[in-house]
Amino acid sequence: MITLHDYWRSSASYRVRIALNLAGLDYKSLPVDLTKGEQTSPEHRALNPQGLVPVLEIGRQKLTQSLAIIEYLEEVHGVGLLPDSAIERAHVRALAYAVAMEIHPVCNLRVAKFVTQETGGKISMEHWMQSFIAPGLAALEQMVGDGNYCHEDRVSLADICLVPQLYNARRWNVDLAAMPKLLRIGAHLETLPAFKLAHPDRFQ
Ligand SMILES: N[C@@H](CCC(=O)N[C@@H](CS)C(=O)NCC(=O)O)C(=O)O
Numbered sequence: 264m265i266t267l268h269d270y271w272r273s274s275a276s277y278r279v280r281i282a283l284n285l286a287g288l289d290y291k292s293l294p295v296d297l298t299k300g301e302q303t304s305p306e307h308r309a310l311n312p313q314g315l316v317p318v319l320e321i322g323r324q325k326l327t328q329s330l331a332i333i334e335y336l337e338e339v340h341g342v343g344l345l346p347d348s349a350i351e352r353a354h355v356r357a358l359a360y361a362v363a364m365e366i367h368p369v370c371n372l373r374v375a376k377f378v379t380q381e382t383g384g385k386i387s388m389e390h391w392m393q394s395f396i397a398p399g400l401a402a403l404e405q406m407v408g409d410g411n412y413c414h415e416d417r418v419s420l421a422d423i424c425l426v427p428q429l430y431n432a433r434r435w436n437v438d439l440a441a442m443p444k445l446l447r448i449g450a451h452l453e454t455l456p457a458f459k460l461a462h463p464d465r466f467q
Contacts, residue, residue, distance in 0.1 A: 265290035268318040270297045271466035274427035275329040276317040280461035282333040286340040344420045358421035362428045366399035392435035404442040411451040
């Protein structure tokens with residue numbers, strides 16, 4: 264039995280949903296409502312002391328941190344999300360980290376809320392999000408390949424990070440017009456069943 268504690272709009276949860284689908288694993292989604300602060304409840308902190316989603320329960324194991332979870336799935340189920348050569352793996356990880364370790368943490372709910380509250384609303388949530396997502400994705404635009412995937416011709420860890428970040432960018436009305444490569448890759452990935460099945464609209 265595999266259980267994913269997630270939230271429909273959470274990018275990190277969305278990544279893990281895609282990876283579970285790519286691995287062909289059945290799982291049950293247990294929603295943690297971030298808008299109600301359920302991630303800080305004692306029950307959730309018992310699963311993840313960081314008070315974050317996602318948490319993946321596999322039997323008695325509790326896994327946290329989306330990229331660690333995805334690499335676990337990769338190692339155990341051989342999904343093929345990382346290229347064979349060390350240099351290419353480093354590149355794919357760099358693309359993934361550009362999203363997951365640069366853009367995403369600054370735009371986390373608790374960070375954005377703190378800024379809005381501490382500035383008495385002078386910095387709006389949307390302005391904050393746009394200020395970090397737009398330049399972060401503009402940099403990524405220069406790092407990805409010219410095809411239908413972030414790297415070469417197959418789904419990688421980088422694609423799993425890109426699609427949720429594009430979804431999030433649209434949510435905050437980020438202007439993506441100057442990022443044709445990311446838009447093309449995103450449009451292609453969204454046609455793939457593993458990505459479609461993981462879409463937030465299906466978990467709302
Ligand atoms: N680095 C973590 C980030 C997890 C994370 O930031 N989750 C967000 C949702 S995308 C969350 O639970 N936020 C709750 C909050 O900020 O209070 C991962 O990749 O799993």
